[in-house]
Amino acid sequence: MTSLEPMLSFTGIHKQFERRAILNAAALDLYAGQCHLLLGENGAGKSTLLRILAGLLKPDAADIHFHGYSKPTMSWQKSRPRLRDTVMYLHQSPYLFDGSVIKNLSYAKSATQGGSHNDEAVAEVLSWSGLDDLAESPAKKLSGGEKQRLALARAKLRNAPVLLLDEPTSNLDQQSRERTIALLASLRDEGVSMLIACHDLAGFSEIANGRYHLAEGRLVRSEA
């Protein structure tokens, strides 16, 4: 599922830390059902950008346009509540609660939909992520790859239209990396818009529709 018009556009993103420009008039579009990679050296500003896009970090300036939404381009501040509803940011090390895998999923669902424990949707994402056998295991004891899959299962439950992922496969072995990438491909095919920060293509090129390269505060886009 692809669409020619972006669902979300950011322009004029500026961010400085201690007078150093990390983002300098950066601009970026996100499309339903498309996956873009965000490439850049260590310290280029990838995590900073993702946190701004997710409504978590205030930029010095940024204009945001939600396509198909009646309001015109808005400032980051005004867009923030809508960004928080639309965009989900997944950390490199997923943040998990004490308690079982299923508790982590049930909580994720109830946070937005008031759902009950162990319902059909939770069972479905457990199966989707290949975590059925670990449903009752403590989430914090999972391997790195299992934690990533749990984070993706939670994201699927929440139905976030946009997912931002910060190095989701770093420190994973080949098999876990492939399983994670397969889940990402499935989310993209369901219409989720994705932006994945990574240092190199690291296996993502097969699911990417295009790339943004961040260097010296500027984002340069290229197609896959």
Ligand SMILES: Nc1ncnc2c1ncn2[C@@H]1O[C@H](COP(=O)(O)OP(=O)(O)OP(=O)(O)O)[C@@H](O)[C@H]1O
């Ligand atoms: N709160 C802050 N205060 C000052 N400087 C910061 C702050 N947060 C990030 N930085 C600096 O901004 C730059 C960009 O950091 P960021 O974490 O966004 O880079 P990155 O591209 O994600 O790096 P990596 O690939 O190593 O994760 C770095 O030089 C970092 O030290």
